[in-house]
Amino acid sequence: MLPKQEVVAMLLAGGRGSRLGVLTKNLAKPAVPFGGKYRIIDFPLSNCVNSGIETVGVLTQYQPLELNEYIGSGQPWDLDSMNAGVHILPPYEQSSGSDWYKGTANAIYQNIPFIDRYNPDYVVVLSGDHIYKMDYSKMIAFHKEHNASCTIAVYEVPMEEASRFGILNTNPDGSIYEFDEKPKVPKSNKASMGIYVFTWSKLRDYLIADEKDPNSSNDFGKNVLPTMLNAGERMFAYRFDGYWKDVGTIDSLWESNMDMLHPKAGLDLSSEDWKIYSRNPVVPPQYIAKGSKVQNSLVAEGCNVYGDLEFSILFQGVYVAPGAEVLDSIVMPGAVIEEGAKVQYAIVAENAVVGKNAVIGMRPEDMENRDDWGVAVVGPDCKIPEGTVVAPKEMVEAEEVQA
Amino acid sequence: MLGNNVLGILFAYVHEERVRDLTELRVMASVPYGGRYRLVDFALSNMVNSGLNKVGIITEANYQSLMDHLGSGKAWDLSRKREGLYLLPPFGKSTSRTDGKIESLDSIRRFIKNSMEKYVILSDCDTVCNIDYREALDQHIQTGADITIIYRHGDSPDVERNTIYTLDPSGRVIEMLIHRGSERDVNYGMGMYIVEREKLLDLVESCMSRNEYDLDRDLMRVIREMKVMGYEFTGTAYQITSFSAYFDANMALMEPKIRAELFNPNRPIYTKVRDDMPAKYGLESNVSNSLIADGCVIDGEVENCVLFRGVKIGKGAKVRNCVIMQDSVIGENSRLDYVVADKNVEVEANRTLMGYQTYPVFIAKDSKV
Numbered sequence: 001m002l003p004k005q006e007v008v009a010m011l012l013a014g015g016r017g018s019r020l021g022v023l024t025k026n027l028a029k030p031a032v033p034f035g036g037k038y039r040i041i042d043f044p045l046s047n048c049v050n051s052g053i054e055t056v057g058v059l060t061q062y063q064p065l066e067l068n069e070y071i072g073s074g075q076p077w078d079l080d081s082m083n084a085g086v087h088i089l090p091p092y093e094q095s096s097g098s099d100w101y102k103g104t105a106n107a108i109y110q111n112i113p114f115i116d117r118y119n120p121d122y123v124v125v126l127s128g129d130h131i132y133k134m135d136y137s138k139m140i141a142f143h144k145e146h147n148a149s150c151t152i153a154v155y156e157v158p159m160e161e162a163s164r165f166g167i168l169n170t171n172p173d174g175s176i177y178e179f180d181e182k183p184k185v186p187k188s189n190k191a192s193m194g195i196y197v198f199t200w201s202k203l204r205d206y207l208i209a210d211e212k213d214p215n216s217s218n219d220f221g222k223n224v225l226p227t228m229l230n231a232g233e234r235m236f237a238y239r240f241d242g243y244w245k246d247v248g249t250i251d252s253l254w255e256s257n258m259d260m261l262h263p264k265a266g267l268d269l270s271s272e273d274w275k276i277y278s279r280n281p282v283v284p285p286q287y288i289a290k291g292s293k294v295q296n297s298l299v300a301e302g303c304n305v306y307g308d309l310e311f312s313i314l315f316q317g318v319y320v321a322p323g324a325e326v327l328d329s330i331v332m333p334g335a336v337i338e339e340g341a342k343v344q345y346a347i348v349a350e351n352a353v354v355g356k357n358a359v360i361g362m363r364p365e366d367m368e369n370r371d372d373w374g375v376a377v378v379g380p381d382c383k384i385p386e387g388t389v390v391a392p393k394e395m396v397e398a399e400e401v402q403a
Numbered sequence: 404m405l406g407n408n409v410l411g412i413l414f415a416y417v418h419e420e421r422v423r424d425l426t427e428l429r430v431m432a433s434v435p436y437g438g439r440y441r442l443v444d445f446a447l448s449n450m451v452n453s454g455l456n457k458v459g460i461i462t463e464a465n466y467q468s469l470m471d472h473l474g475s476g477k478a479w480d481l482s483r484k485r486e487g488l489y490l491l492p493p494f495g496k497s498t499s500r501t502d503g504k505i506e507s508l509d510s511i512r513r514f515i516k517n518s519m520e521k522y523v524i525l526s527d528c529d530t531v532c533n534i535d536y537r538e539a540l541d542q543h544i545q546t547g548a549d550i551t552i553i554y555r556h557g558d559s560p561d562v563e564r565n566t567i568y569t570l571d572p573s574g575r576v577i578e579m580l581i582h583r584g585s586e587r588d589v590n591y592g593m594g595m596y597i598v599e600r601e602k603l604l605d606l607v608e609s610c611m612s613r614n615e616y617d618l619d620r621d622l623m624r625v626i627r628e629m630k631v632m633g634y635e636f637t638g639t640a641y642q643i644t645s646f647s648a649y650f651d652a653n654m655a656l657m658e659p660k661i662r663a664e665l666f667n668p669n670r671p672i673y674t675k676v677r678d679d680m681p682a683k684y685g686l687e688s689n690v691s692n693s694l695i696a697d698g699c700v701i702d703g704e705v706e707n708c709v710l711f712r713g714v715k716i717g718k719g720a721k722v723r724n725c726v727i728m729q730d731s732v733i734g735e736n737s738r739l740d741y742v743v744a745d746k747n748v749e750v751e752a753n754r755t756l757m758g759y760q761t762y763p764v765f766i767a768k769d770s771k772v
Contacts, residue, residue, distance in 0.1 A: 036681030037697070075477070076676070261683075269680035270698070277678050282671040284662055285438035285696040285709075286682060294690050300681040301439070301697050304659070309684075 003083050005055045005118040007140060008200075009048050010108055013041060013128035014061030014101055019249045021395045022379030023349055028060060030128030031067040032253070033332045033350065035260045035269060036298040036313045038278045039070060040247060043133070044126045045077045045086070046276045051136035054084035055118055058128075059107045061091060061100060076279045089114060103218035109207040115200065123203055125196040125220065131256050132193075132244040133267060133274050139238050140197055149202040149233035150225065152176070153195035153240050165191035166221060168237050176235040179226055190237055193244060196220065202233065243267035250395075254347060254375045257313050257330050261296055281316045281333075291322065307337065315350075324354075329361070332380075345392065346376040354378065355386040362392045409540065410520040410600060411450040411458035412511075414504060415443065415469055417527040417594065421562065421644050424765045425745070430462055432528035433469040434643065435728050435746070437656055437665075438696040438709050441472050442643065444479075444674045445665075446528045451479050452670040453536035455524070457486035459514055461507045463493055472675050479673045489514065504618035505610045508603070515604055523603050525618075527594035531652055532640035533665050533672070536597070539634040542574075543597045548632035550602070550622070552576060553595035555636055560644040561585040566592035566619045568633055576631040579623045592619065593636060602629075639664050650743060650763045653709045653726045656694050679712050687718055703733070717752065724760070742766065 017029030024032065030041035041058075048056050056079060060067055067088075074086035089111050091100050101107035108115075108125065115123060122143065124136055134153070143151040154168055162183070168190045169178040180186065206224055210216050216223045229235055243266035245256040259265035269276060283302030288294055293308040302317040307324035315333040320326055324337045327344040334351040337343055341354045346361035354360060361376030374393030378384060382398040390396055415432035425434045432443035443460070450458050458481060462469060469490075475481075476488030491511050504525075508515070515523070522543070524536055534553075543551040552568060559565040561584055568590040569578035596618075598606070606625065615621040622631070639661055641652035655661050666672055679698025684690065688701045695701070698713040703720030710716070711728045717735035726743045733739060734752035741758030745768040750756070754772055758764035766772060 076678075270683070270700070275678050276680075280676045280678070282673055284656075284666040284672070285694045287657070287659070287662065288690040288693050288695060288705075290692040292691065294684045295688055296686050297684045298681040299684065299695070313681075 002117050005084060005120050007053050007055070007122045007124060007136075008115050008118050008120040009044075009053045009056045009124040009126060009136070010111070010115070011041070011044055011048075011056055011058045011126045011128055012104055012107060013058050013067060014064075014107060015127075015129070016062045017129065017248065020253065021250065022377060022382075022397050023250075023253075023347070024063070025397070026063055026066075026380065028063045028067040028128075029248070030058075031070055032247075033315055034131065034247070034253075035257060035276075036315055037280070037300045038276055040131065041067070041071070041128050042077075042276050042278045043131050044128060045071075045079065046274075047132075047134050047136060048124075048126075049077050049079060049277065050274050051134075053124065053136060054079075054081060055120075056086045057089045057111060057114055058086060059089050059101065059111065061107075064088070064090060070279055072279070077277045084118075087114065103223075104220045105207060105210055105216075105224045106218035108203075109211050109218070112204060112207065115204075120200050123198045123200045125198065127194040129248050130193065130195075130244060130246055131267065132240075133242060133276070134195070134240060134244075135274075136195075136197075139195070139240075142238050143197040143199075143236070146174070146236045147234060148197075148236045149199050150228055150235045151197040151238050152225075152235065153193040154190040154237045155193050155240055155244050156189050157191045159186065159189045162186035162189045162191065168192055170237045174236050174238075176229065176237055179221075179229065181221070190239070192221070193240060195240075196225075197238075202228075250347065250375050250377060254330060254345075258311065258328070260298060260313065261311060283316055286314075289322075292320075328363070335378075338386075345373075346378065346390075348378045349380040349382070351380060352378045352382045352384070354384045355388060357386060358384045358388045358390070360384070360390045364392075367392065407454055407456060408520050409453075409455050409522045409524055409536075410515070410518045411455045412508070412515075412523060412525045413443065413446050413450075413458060413460045414507065414525070414527050414594075415460050415466065416463040417504070418529045418644070421529075422646055422649055424646060424767070425649065426465070428465065428768055429468040430465050430528075431643075432460070432462075433466075433472050434649075435711060436531060436643075436649075437653060438694045438711050439677075440672060440674050441469075442528050442531065443469065443472070444672050445531050445533070446526050447479050447481075448670070448672045449532070449534050449536065450524065450526075451481065451673070453524075453534075453540075455536075456481070456483065457489070457518065457520065459489040459491050459511065461491045461511060463507075466490070466492060474675065478675050503616045505607055505616045505621060508607045508618075509611050512604065512607065515600060515607075518600060520600055523598055523600045525596045525598070525603075529643045530593055530595075530640055531643070531665065532593075532636070532638060533667050533670055534595075534636055534638065534640075535670065539597060539636075542634050543632065546574065546632050547630065549598065549629035550625075550631045551597040551634050552622075552631060553593050553597075553634050553636055554590045555593055555640060556590050557588065559586050559589050559591035560642055560648070562644045564619075565589075568592065570633045574632050574634075576626055576633050579626055581620060581623075590633065590635070593640065593642070594619075595636075597634075646743075646765065647761060647763070650726060654707065654724075656709065657692055657707065677712055685718070688716075703735075711746075724763075726763075745770075748772070 013030040017024040079086035167180040247253040286303040289306040300316040306322040307320040321339040340357040377395040419426040481488035682699040685702035696712040703716040713730040719736040731748040
């Protein structure tokens with residue numbers, strides 16, 4: 001028996017993230033690079049550590065290789081302690097048979113033995129595709145204070161956008177009386193952030209009951225939470241009002257990266273009191289050459305910049321050749337932008353090569369039809385031949401180009 | 404696999420007096436270099452990359468910053484159950500000699516004795532280079548040498564004491580001289596030696612009994628009795644022999660070829676992680692020919708500079724030919740030329756500080772200008 005942990009966090013990192021297209025073809029969504037040196041999962045992991053949560057289970061399923069390697073022993077997040085720490089939890093074979101994780105609730109259900117080892121009072125369920133800084137300990141305190149069975153973090157979205165979200169309708173005391181999934185006529189603007197605090201003894205029973213129900217799709221949002229509400233459990237909404245962004249789509253991933261360039265966007269990566277930790281590469285500092293122009297950009301170590309950068313984010317080890325231009329773009333680790341190439345409003349994925357004089361993406365103001373505009377994406381390891389034009393919204397894969 | 408039979412010993416303090424400004428508050432080994440490193444990172448990474456997994460670091464005084472930097476040795480993969488990193492602070496007899504390497508080795512005799520490795524590599528921490536010791540070790544074994552001295556060929560640095568070697572055609576050291584000042588076209592020592600552990604113990608004991616404390620000098624006596632061989636290191640190396648040598652060694656990093664050699668991806672230079680955000684360039688930033696570390700925030704002009712982690716350059720500031728260390732802040736509209744600012748320096752707005760290429764101005768740690 002391990003020493004008791006008051007709180008165990010379970011991070012759902014198994015989703016495919018199919019809306020991120022080529023970026024997640026061989027990579028789990030939480031492992032997608034973000035903000036110049038991070039990966040998306042660094043945010044929930046760092047939040048856990050900074051909130052004092054010592055035990056984190058990471059539920060993986062889709063393309064886990066790189067994610068597993070990245071998390072490793074958990075040492076970069078201080079999650080390599082003796083009796084707690086981070087644990088990768090893939091689906092496994094049991095004597096009764098083996099199952100993939102059928103849904104979010106099933107993923108937790110399959111790991112009841114893992115959670116029971118710590119005998120926790122509370123379980124925090126997190127998702128691996130959000131960019132935000134949040135003190136979970138405050139949310140847990142709120143949960144305790146209200147003697148709740150379940151507390152759901154909510155974010156107030158503009159009323160006109162509320163119909164795109166899972167909306168929670170609450171009583172004046174903050175208790176939830178209704179779940180409204182993508183309502184046509186929203187009654188509230190409190191959108192669920194997919195961050196839950198459960199009293200473990202309660203959740204454990206509901207998970208077991210849910211698993212027995214053959215009609216259930218074993219999902220928190222669709223099944224477990226409504227069942228709990230119908231059974232009259234105390235469920236509360238916890239309001240969060242910092243920076244929060246779901247980066248599940250190419251556009252939102254691009255936008256959220258760009259937010260990091262704006263000091264007023266609300267998420268300060270430089271703050272000392274709530275650091276975002278990551279696995280640091282072993283590379284020398286970045287070199288900015290003579291004749292280059294670097295403005296309003298974030299550049300990571302190991303980069304060599306000979307060309308021009310504006311409103312862009314360069315991850316470690318990126319090379320920008322003389323005469324190349326990178327504008328309003330994200331260039332992921334190890335990518336090469338050759339002479340005279342122009343990358344604008346684009347995402348260039350890991351180890352891709354943009355050939356000489358190639359043009360990737362376009363500025364929205366240069367478009368004839370603004371509706372056709374979107375972020376252009378060059379997939380991982382993709383080699384764009386010299387002079388090629390990649391249109392806005394286009395997504396290029398490595399195989400496509402070789403053929 | 405071969406390298407695992409080698410014990411590493413680093414002298415953290417040697418040659419501190421050559422860069423007094425930088426070593427007033429720290430040992431030579433923890434002098435910051437190249438935007439994110441300390442000198443010890445090179446000495447230590449070279450050993451680790453050559454397969455060594457046990458390294459002892461001998462310190463004398465002022466080793467707090469070194470301890471802070473090294474921690475458990477995790478960053479160099481030296482935090483392990485079997486062997487790893489050993490910090491060896493002074494104990495036993497007190498000594499105030501600046502070059503008492505023999506005495507230092509004598510004071511850690513038990514550490515050397517209790518080690519199982521067959522060979523020992525000894526090195527100072529004043530040289531920036533990327534050396535693969537495995538080649539030198541192979542030569543040491545093949546030639547059946549008692550001691551192998553690693554040297555460079557060329558013009559020796561302009562220092563009080565240079566060790567100059569004369570080799571016969573087989574590579575055996577037949578003469579050894581201590582010289583003052585720079586000399587052209589000679590073989591000069593890098594302060595790196597390979598020796599069998601048992602022989603090192605004998606040597607230390609015989610030197611101690613003769614009241615000889617100086618490793619470089621007292622080896623002179625044994626070259627007749629022992630087989631002392633030379634191994635030439637032909638790669639790039641910067642010995643931090645003076646303040647201007649320190650400045651030049653930083654500026655040399657602007658050359659892509661030199662960076663590629665020193666930071667060879669197959670033999671990376673490890674250092675302590677700081678978890679800074681990437682460097683942030685503001686709307687009015689203008690950076691040219693500079694090495695910039697994580698966590699910098701640049702809103703002004705920067706030319707021919709090395710900026711360490713967390714440096715902030717204010718709007719309208721013009722910083723040229725400078726080495727600015729960790730967390731220093733240069734205020735708005737200030738102008739700096741040929742300045743080396745130690746850690747946590749604050750230069751207020753509208754200040755002007757000018758040095759000269761051969762004599763950069765030094766601003767001490769934590770000062771406010």
